Amino acid sequence: MIKQEIIRVGRKLWDRQYVDGNGGNISYRIAENAVICTPTLCSKADLTPEVLCMVDLEGNQLAGAGKRTSETPLHLEIYRAVPEAKAVVHAHPPHATAYALVGRVPPTCIVPEHEVFVGQVAYAPYETPGTKAFAETVLPFVKTHNTILLGNHGVVCWADTVTHAEWYHEVVDTYCRTLMLAAQLGTPLTRIPGEKAKDLLAVKKRLGLPDARFDLEECKLCDQPEFPGGITACPGACGRSSDLPSDLEVEAMVKAVTDEVLKALNGGPAH
Numbered sequence: 695m696i697k698q699e700i701i702r703v704g705r706k707l708w709d710r711q712y713v714d715g716n717g718g719n720i721s722y723r724i725a726e727n728a729v730i731c732t733p734t735l736c737s738k739a740d741l742t743p744e745v746l747c748m749v750d751l752e753g754n755q756l757a758g759a760g761k762r763t764s765e766t767p768l769h770l771e772i773y774r775a776v777p778e779a780k781a782v783v784h785a786h787p788p789h790a791t792a793y794a795l796v797g798r799v800p801p802t803c804i805v806p807e808h809e810v811f812v813g814q815v816a817y818a819p820y821e822t823p824g825t826k827a828f829a830e831t832v833l834p835f836v837k838t839h840n841t842i843l844l845g846n847h848g849v850v851c852w853a854d855t856v857t858h859a860e861w862y863h864e865v866v867d868t869y870c871r872t873l874m875l876a877a878q879l880g881t882p883l884t885r886i887p888g889e890k891a892k893d894l895l896a897v898k899k900r901l902g903l904p905d906a907r908f909d910l911e912e913c914k915l916c917d918q919p920e921f922p923g924g925i926t927a928c929p930g931a932c933g934r935s936s937d938l939p940s941d942l943e944v945e946a947m948v949k950a951v952t953d954e955v956l957k958a959l960n961g962g963p964a965h
């Protein structure tokens with residue numbers, strides 16, 4: 695059953711062009727000290743039950759015709775750090791990976807679905823793939839983020855099921871792609887207001903998904919670094935957003951000033 699799910703997810707990753715060659719890897723923790731994972735040097739489109747491997751939490755191979763993925767240490771670090779993590783999927787979805795290449799995370803509070811299922815994305819700096827040092831780069835973020843950009847490399851997601859860990863790749867990659875398209879429109883992005891973002895985080899908490907922002911004040915939920923094309927309605931630092939005049943207030947002020955100028959020029963009220 696679980697092997698069939700891993701095979702199905704491998705096919706989805708390949709069909710969506712989230713993996714190339716033998717790239718990407720999938721694992722599922724079937725017991726306290728046993729993890730099923732994909733083998734090295736095998737396309738995710740060509741997985742079969744026979745080639746899947748089983749390892750313990752130290753990385754020793756217990757079963758399987760293939761040799762365990764070289765990214766086993768990354769998967770195991772996540773399982774050891776996060777008891778809720780039952781599945782880990784690592785792939786190279788192009789749009790999210792583009793963010794990983796430039797060392798930036800996408801802004802929050804733009805698309806509701808992304809907020810609920812992924813939300814704040816973490817960025818782990820580059821290390822040589824397959825090494826213990828690489829595996830450990832995710833540790834500072836993995837308890838509070840289910841989706842991490844791996845510097846100059848790709849994406850890793852954890853979830854309760856393999857299917858869900860693949861969904862998060864879809865959600866984050868589509869999000870990054872949509873942001874890239876929106877940035878080309880030449881109009882600043884409109885942000886979901888903090889009080890509405892709080893509603894989304896409440897849904898997220900009910901679903902049992904992690905987020906580093908659960909305990910933040912409403913006005914801090916959407917604080918993010920600058921984004922190309924800009925973001926409007928950014929609440930910025932706490933207390934600042936309410937000080938900013940609304941569009942209508944600005945319009946009224948402009949009209950008042952214009953009226954005054956015209957009055958001065960014409961020596962009477964403007965019509």
Ligand SMILES: [Zn+2]
Nearest residue numbers: 717718785848
């Ligand atoms: Zn990779």
